Structure formats: C-alpha cells, structure tokens
Amino acid sequence: MVSRKISPKQWRVDLKRMEERVERLSLLSQLGQILNSTLEHYEVRRRAIEAATRLMKAEVGSLLLIEEENHLLRFEVALGDKEKTLKAIALNMGEGIAGWVAQHGEPLIVNDPQKDPRFFKEMDGRTDFRTQNLIAVPVKVKEKVVGVLEAINKQDGEEFTQDDLSLFASLANQVAIALDNARLYQELEEMFFQTAESLAEAIEKRDPYTGGHTQRVTQYSQAIVGRLHLTPSEMKGLKIASVLHDIGKIGIEDRILKKSEKLNPEEFEVIKRHPNMGAEIIEHVRQLRGIAAAVKFHHEQMNGLGYPDGKKGEEIPILAKIVAVADAYDAMTTDRPYRRAISKEAAIEELKRCSGTQLDGEVVEAFVKAYEKGEI
Numbered sequence: 099m100v101s102r103k104i105s106p107k108q109w110r111v112d113l114k115r116m117e118e119r120v121e122r123l124s125l126l127s128q129l130g131q132i133l134n135s136t137l138e139h140y141e142v143r144r145r146a147i148e149a150a151t152r153l154m155k156a157e158v159g160s161l162l163l164i165e166e167e168n169h170l171l172r173f174e175v176a177l178g179d180k181e182k183t184l185k186a187i188a189l190n191m192g193e194g195i196a197g198w199v200a201q202h203g204e205p206l207i208v209n210d211p212q213k214d215p216r217f218f219k220e221m222d223g224r225t226d227f228r229t230q231n232l233i234a235v236p237v238k239v240k241e242k243v244v245g246v247l248e249a250i251n252k253q254d255g256e257e258f259t260q261d262d263l264s265l266f267a268s269l270a271n272q273v274a275i276a277l278d279n280a281r282l283y284q285e286l287e288e289m290f291f292q293t294a295e296s297l298a299e300a301i302e303k304r305d306p307y308t309g310g311h312t313q314r315v316t317q318y319s320q321a322i323v324g325r326l327h328l329t330p331s332e333m334k335g336l337k338i339a340s341v342l343h344d345i346g347k348i349g350i351e352d353r354i355l356k357k358s359e360k361l362n363p364e365e366f367e368v369i370k371r372h373p374n375m376g377a378e379i380i381e382h383v384r385q386l387r388g389i390a391a392a393v394k395f396h397h398e399q400m401n402g403l404g405y406p407d408g409k410k411g412e413e414i415p416i417l418a419k420i421v422a423v424a425d426a427y428d429a430m431t432t433d434r435p436y437r438r439a440i441s442k443e444a445a446i447e448e449l450k451r452c453s454g455t456q457l458d459g460e461v462v463e464a465f466v467k468a469y470e471k472g473e474i
C-alpha cells in the first residue's frame with residue numbers, strides 16, 4: 099500500500115478549503131430556511147436576490163422571471179435606484195446570458211462577458227454598471243424553467259468556479275420551491291377572497307336597493323388605506339372586512355330587508371342585529387376571526403351612540419372605523435327607495451360635519467384627501 103504524504107502546508111490549505119466549504123454549506127442551509135419562511139411572493143423574490151448575492155460573494159444578485167403570456171424574461175432586482183431601469187428591461191428567450199440559460203435550462207459561468215457573444219451589453223450601458231463576471235443558473239419548478247438566478251461580479255476580483263456553480267444550483271432549487279409555495283398560497287388567498295365576494299353578492303341579490311354597495315365600500319376603503327399607516331395584515335383584513343361587513347344581513351327577513359318604505363323603530367331594531375350576526379357567521383372560519391370585530395363594530399360611532407354595543411372612540415377597531423366611513427359615503431351617494439342620493443360634494447361635507455362625533459377624524463381626513471385626488 100502506498101501512502102501519500104501530505105505536507106503540513108498542504109494540510110493547512112486542504113483544511114482551510116474544507117472549512118470554507120462547510121461554512122458555505124451552512125450558509126446555504128441558512129439562506130434556504132430564510133427563503134422558505136415566507137409565503138409572500140414579493141418577499142421570496144427579494145430574499146432570493148439577497149441570498150444569491152451573499153452565497154456567491156457577489157456585488158449584486160438578480161432574479162429574472164419568465165412571463166407566461168409572452169415568454170419574456172423580466173428582472174426582479176433590488177438594486178436601489180437602478181431597480182426601475184432594470185425592471186423596464188425584458189429579454190427574449192435566448193437573448194443575453196440569462197436568456198441563454200432560460201432557453202437551454204443549463205447553468206453558465208461567464209468570467210469574461212465582454213468577449214462572450216451571448217452577453218447583452220446594452221444592460222451595462224442602461225444601468226451604468228460594468229459586469230466583470232457572472233454566474234447564472236436556471237430556476238426550475240417541476241422540470242420547467244420559470245426563471246434565472248444570477249450573481250454578478252465576484253468580490254475581491256476573483257472568478258466564479260465550478261464549486262460556486264453547484265452551490266448556486268442548490269440555492270436555485272430552494273428558490274424554485276419557495277416561489278412555487280408562494281404562488282400556491284397566493285392562489286389560495288385569491289380563491290378565499292373570491293369566495294367571500296360571492297358570499298357578499300348572494301346577500302346583495304336579496305336586497306335590490308343596494309346593488310354594488312359591497313364593491314363600492316371595498317373600493318373606497320382600499321382608496322384610503324394607504325394613508326392610514328396600517329400593518330400589511332390589517333390591510334389584508336380590511337379588504338375582507340369591507341367585502342363581508344354586511345354578511346349578517348343574510349339572517350334578516352325579506353319583509354324588512356326588502357322594505358321600500360322607511361323602517362319603523364321595531365324593524366330598525368331587527369336591522370341592528372346584522373353586525374352581531376355577521377361576526378357570529380365569520381367567527382366559524384378560523385382565518386376570519388381577526389376581522390370579526392371589524393364586522394361587529396362597523397355601525398359604532400365615536401360618540402358612543404352607535405350599535406350594537408355603544409362603543410366609543412378608541413374602543414372601536416380601526417378597520418371598523420374605515421368601513422363605517424366608506425359605508426356612510428356610499429349610503430349618502432346612492433338612491434334608496436325612501437330617499438334620493440345627495441351629490442358627492444354634499445356627502446363629503448357631511449362626512450366632515452360628522453368627523454370626530456360619529457366618524458373617526460383621521461379616517462375622514464384620509465377619505466377627503468383620496469376624494470380630492472380623484473381616487474374616489
């Protein structure tokens with residue numbers, strides 16, 4: 099048996115290389131976990147680019163996704179002020195390095211792009227960026243290429259290696275899984291929202307006088323939401339709460355719901371049950387429990403004179419206050435059997451008049467601003 103002697107120097111070099119490999123593998127696993135810990139499509143894309151940059155020790159990372167409808171590759175890049183320019187650039191399949199990778203479904207290392215005929219030189223020109231070297235791998239979901247992950251300009255003037263390539267391909271697999279999960283989740287959310295919409299429409303079909311009310315309330319609340327510093331989850335909740343705010347009317351008898359004359363006090367007492375009934379209905383759905391309060395309190399008033407509980411001011415959840423303003427504006431600007439609609443201007447004046455007493459001042463202010471900007 100021949101034993102090969104390793105010099106202490108070589109041994110140290112090997113050990114260092116091994117340590118580096120372990121370190122990068124552990125970084126890969128860490129990045130994979132970060133990638134897969136979100137289901138938001140935008141967030142997955144952002145994290146994928148960050149991961150590509152870190153793992154490849156590159157100056158920038160980029161992700162290009164194939165647009166299904168026209169087979170164009172479009173940049174999804176976090177490059178600060180360059181982001182807009184890059185987003186406007188779309189590559190055809192086969193065009194540029196990324197286009198080649200997408201078309202062939204194979205990875206590529208290009209250590210001298212200026213000499214590579216496949217390199218899309220226009221890109222550097224448009225972004226004031228100089229590509230020294232790059233590595234690109236296909237992102238495949240169930241064997242189908244959905245995009246390309248790239249890392250550009252290895253730091254410290256080094257070149258990309260085969261070791262980099264196998265590591266980068268593993269990252270691309272994780273990105274593919276995360277993107278697909280986010281897509282499925284998004285589809286599920288859309289389906290959920292559409293189900294909620296059809297449920298709301300079912301009630302509207304019973305009440306001929308409020309046609310399109312739910313849609314308009316949703317549209318108004320969405321127009322003001324950006325001015326109210328809500329969290330992303332509150333924003334999502336608001337959309338569903340606006341759609342489902344009157345769901346409780348499903349339990350109100352036709353004789354009252356469809357009555358064309360003004361309601362008498364007893365009938366009005368029955369109508370006043372709809373917020374509670376609505377909250378009870380949606381509490382059955384675990385994912386909707388968070389918005390039950392918005393539905394329950396959308397007829398409360400800041401001065402405590404609303405219903406069902408006579409809650410005051412800050413006791414009323416913000417989502418309920420927003421629905422209340424959108425609801426009031428729509429009620430005033432649409433014809434009802436017992437009264438005519440008033441003009442938009444008059445309705446805005448009325449909202450201002452009720453600001454702070456019936457309606458929340460901040461929400462009314464946001465609504466008025468949106469109206470003035472022509473968003474309502």
Ligand SMILES: [Fe+2]
Nearest residue numbers: 343344396397
């Ligand atoms: Fe209502």
